[in-house]
Amino acid sequence: MKIGCVKEIKNNEFRVGLTPDNVKSYVAAGHHVYIEMGAGEGSGFTDEEYVAAGASLLEDPAEIWQLVDMMVKVKEPLPEEYPLFREGLILYTYLHLAADKEQMDALLDGKIKAIAYETLQESDGSLPLLAPMSQIAGRLAVQEGAKYLEKTYGGRGVLLAGVPGTPKANVTILGGGTVGANAAKIAVGMGANVTVLDINLRRLEQLDDMFGARIQTLASNDANVERAVKDADLVIGAVLIPGGSTPKLFKRAYLPEMKPGAVFVDVAIDQGGCGESSHVTNHDDPVYIEEGVVHYAVGNMPGAVARTSTIALTNATLRYGLEIANKGLEQAVADNAAIALGVNCYDGKICCKNLADSYADYDYVDIHTLV
Numbered sequence: 001m002k003i004g005c006v007k008e009i010k011n012n013e014f015r016v017g018l019t020p021d022n023v024k025s026y027v028a029a030g031h032h033v034y035i036e037m038g039a040g041e042g043s044g045f046t047d048e049e050y051v052a053a054g055a056s057l058l059e060d061p062a063e064i065w066q067l068v069d070m071m072v073k074v075k076e077p078l079p080e081e082y083p084l085f086r087e088g089l090i091l092y093t094y095l096h097l098a099a100d101k102e103q104m105d106a107l108l109d110g111k112i113k114a115i116a117y118e119t120l121q122e123s124d125g126s127l128p129l130l131a132p133m134s135q136i137a138g139r140l141a142v143q144e145g146a147k148y149l150e151k152t153y154g155g156r157g158v159l160l161a162g163v164p165g166t167p168k169a170n171v172t173i174l175g176g177g178t179v180g181a182n183a184a185k186i187a188v189g190m191g192a193n194v195t196v197l198d199i200n201l202r203r204l205e206q207l208d209d210m211f212g213a214r215i216q217t218l219a220s221n222d223a224n225v226e227r228a229v230k231d232a233d234l235v236i237g238a239v240l241i242p243g244g245s246t247p248k249l250f251k252r253a254y255l256p257e258m259k260p261g262a263v264f265v266d267v268a269i270d271q272g273g274c275g276e277s278s279h280v281t282n283h284d285d286p287v288y289i290e291e292g293v294v295h296y297a298v299g300n301m302p303g304a305v306a307r308t309s310t311i312a313l314t315n316a317t318l319r320y321g322l323e324i325a326n327k328g329l330e331q332a333v334a335d336n337a338a339i340a341l342g343v344n345c346y347d348g349k350i351c352c353k354n355l356a357d358s359y360a361d362y363d364y365v366d367i368h369t370l371v
Helices: 020-028 047-053 061-067 079-084 101-109 131-148 178-189 201-214 222-231 252-257 267-271 301-327 329-335 337-342 353-357
Strands: 002-005 032-036 056-058 070-072 090-093 113-116 170-174 193-198 215-219 234-237 263-266 287-290 293-296 343-346
Touching: 002 061, 020 032, 020 047, 020 301, 032 061, 047 056, 056 061, 061 079, 070 301, 079 101, 090 301, 101 343, 113 337, 131 178, 131 234, 131 263, 131 267, 131 293, 131 301, 170 178, 170 222, 178 193, 178 201, 178 234, 193 201, 193 222, 201 215, 215 222, 222 252, 234 267, 263 267, 301 329, 301 337, 329 337, 337 343
Parallel strands: 002 032, 002 070, 032 056, 070 090, 090 113, 170 193, 170 234, 193 215, 234 263, 263 293
Antiparallel strands: 113 343, 287 293
């Protein structure tokens, strides 16, 4: 199979879909790999390393789009890339289609075989291709939140850990999954008072076992969320429905009740955000202030730590990508239920139920009826 990887064109996106080590694995399996010149520079990988691993370098990304059988990326294609779509192309990347109808329509119209990292799911419920970025985003959310609590950014001027004789900051985390647990780990490590809310009581038990008395756990309901947000210096939105739109747990009505200069980091913004007052930002202009609350809603948070993110992501994506390349997508779907759940669009049809449920006018079609 011909495998391609182009430079990401999203604002301040420095990750890359394939590392030189990944290239070596694909080439060893008998595949041909085409890399856009300079694609890995943002993550610290040189063209020479790709060539040494067995890749062919091409200058024109459009040529790669037209040449390959499978395109491996990090982020969703942008509108300027839609004209490069062609029927039957396998696209293997993050898609987040529940928050991007324009892209979804382009994939459907182009009859792209679109596999979303964020919905590929193992039988135990784990999301192996989302997990590494969720780990990074959760840890980064506290780091960024702590920064924007500084007065110079419009924050409260509060240090998360405080110092002897001063109060610690209160950190509220909405969602106790991978993002939430990693955010809690860093917030606890920085010395803050941490509260985690989740609708899954068994998950709260697990977090209680993990952190003990170092965190407070609460059942996620409207009353508890409102109280916890009102008391918080930093709120982290860590809610997820795989492939579907994120519920708006963080209500606009909470803003006047919050502390002036409090910070809300909406990690869920890729799927539409869990805040009614959220809208996507970028690394060039990451925050805005609404009713005195600083909002951070960057759509590609892990791109800020591109080398760590690229290595962590490709460690996870390589296994499934090789299976698709070795068998072809159709056989891989038949053999591996996790890959089948990753298929969002195929031959102009939506094959992810949570995605179809996010739009009233689109029907869900089981991928197994199409392959």
